Amino acid sequence: MKPIKLKINTKTQKYSIIIGSNLITNISKILKENSINFKQCLLIVDKNISKQFISKIKRSLNKKKLYVHFFKASEMNKNFSNVNKILDILLNKNFSREDCVISIGGGVTGDTSGFAASLFKRGLKFINIPTTLLSQVDSSIGGKTGVNTKYGKNLIGSFYQPNLVISDVKFLKTLPKRELICGYGEILKHSLIANKNFYIFLDKNIDKIFKLSSPFIEKAIYESCKIKKSVVEKDEKEKDLRKILNFGHTFAHAYEASLGYSKKLNHGEAVILGMQSALSFSLKNKLIKKNDYYSILKHISKANLPSKIKKFFKIKDLNKILSFMAKDKKNTSNKINLVLLKKIGYPIINKEYKKNNLSEFIKSELRN
Ligand code: NAD
Numbered sequence: 001m002k003p004i005k006l007k008i009n010t011k012t013q014k015y016s017i018i019i020g021s022n023l024i025t026n027i028s029k030i031l032k033e034n035s036i037n038f039k040q041c042l043l044i045v046d047k048n049i050s051k052q053f054i055s056k057i058k059r060s061l062n063k064k065k066l067y068v069h070f071f072k073a074s075e076m077n078k079n080f081s082n083v084n085k086i087l088d089i090l091l092n093k094n095f096s097r098e099d100c101v102i103s104i105g106g107g108v109t110g111d112t113s114g115f116a117a118s119l120f121k122r123g124l125k126f127i128n129i130p131t132t133l134l135s136q137v138d139s140s141i142g143g144k145t146g147v148n149t150k151y152g153k154n155l156i157g158s159f160y161q162p163n164l165v166i167s168d169v170k171f172l173k174t175l176p177k178r179e180l181i182c183g184y185g186e187i188l189k190h191s192l193i194a195n196k197n198f199y200i201f202l203d204k205n206i207d208k209i210f211k212l213s214s215p216f217i218e219k220a221i222y223e224s225c226k227i228k229k230s231v232v233e234k235d236e237k238e239k240d241l242r243k244i245l246n247f248g249h250t251f252a253h254a255y256e257a258s259l260g261y262s263k264k265l266n267h268g269e270a271v272i273l274g275m276q277s278a279l280s281f282s283l284k285n286k287l288i289k290k291n292d293y294y295s296i297l298k299h300i301s302k303a304n305l306p307s308k309i310k311k312f313f314k315i316k317d318l319n320k321i322l323s324f325m326a327k328d329k330k331n332t333s334n335k336i337n338l339v340l341l342k343k344i345g346y347p348i349i350n351k352e353y354k355k356n357n358l359s360e361f362i363k364s365e366l367r368n
């Protein structure tokens, strides 16, 4: 299958996302086709990427002067100290604004490297090569970069668009199933907030997508990116429309935080649970079409995705969950602001509910 190109036009940058298989053997050609030039580059590489892939990338860039910095990707390491290490290398090797940082890894590596790139001399060239499904469909689009601090996740950062994104599905072959599920949660989210036909495609081809069969996996990534693209192009700095991307996320953040961001529940799994909570809450408030609600539940069960919050929480966790929901950085007052669903493809934003309403709802979810 030929690579697919998606052009992103934000106010600050125009760039392309190239989606395909085996792209990393052709990086030089892709750079030329996209008129991207630099003399030297720093590859920031997730330590879990196979050495074989890295050799291919190095071979493909053999005309450039290149340095490699290995990075142990984890939420703990997505911090200022690792940004500093990257900046140190760039300064030490005399990088200029015309040179390039290339991130090769998942969202953690991309967010950290992109943030460092935005800071170095107020910004040098940045290429993102996302290697997880989540980073290919979500974090590599939209220009949000940043790090965690002891006060919370992603609280420090910048908006900085890359010059190019290369999404090679070959990387996904070494990705653990759980990480695939995590990325799939965001793909499903995109379909639910924007495109019923895409949802129907996912429902029909779910097995092929999880088997990474071509062209199904490429199409799932492409359609998903297209949805995020259209949202971020219209609302680059997260004013209003971009809120729809938070579908399921107010619940999800509270679930993750209540478990102390432990390995028991990762972000994508929390999003899948969070979307189900948002759907049940939509049903309870008679907002969503019943057929759509039951179709989505069936899909989640067919795909074997996490589905019951009571597997992770007990009634005693209720207050913790609620207080994290109220603290979610996207909430502006004591009321809880939710993104809900009217029908597949039609989200509702800016719905505010009192903590009491939600307390009753979550209690009933935990009992059911
Ligand atoms: P990640 O980068 O931590 O990767 C998950 C795990 O997979 C890591 O252990 C990593 O080493 C490993 N890995 C990466 N590529 C691999 C491969 N090809 N084969 C085998 N293992 C591989 O996490 P993620 O899920 O990609 O991204 C999550 C991060 O993205 C979070 O920090 C989140 O805050 C951020 N995020 C950012 C945005 C944004 O808009 N910038 C959006 C969503 C999420």
Ligand code: ZN
Pocket: 186, 249, 267, 271
């Ligand atoms: Zn998410």
